Amino acid sequence: MIIPHQQLTRETLDALIEEFVTREGTEYGAQDVTLATKVEQVRQQLERGTVVIVFDPAIATTSLIPADQVPAGA
DSSP: OEEOGGGSOHHHHHHHHHHHHTSTTOOOOSSOOOHHHHHHHHHHHHHHTSEEEEEETTTTEEEEEEGGGOOTTO
16 A cells, blocks of 8 residues: 555654665665765655555555555555
């Protein structure tokens, strides 16, 4: 199920994005990028619609994924 990012409070959206960008395996290359920059980059992707928030009720998890990779029926 896709959750429109506009329906979340700023605090909730920030926490969701921060959790996502700090997950193990989210690399930004050889150059260090600040947390604030990473959060802003993801926020811009949400605004452009290239990334969406997906909630999986079966396992009660939320993820951010590229819009073109949204599973059928989400």
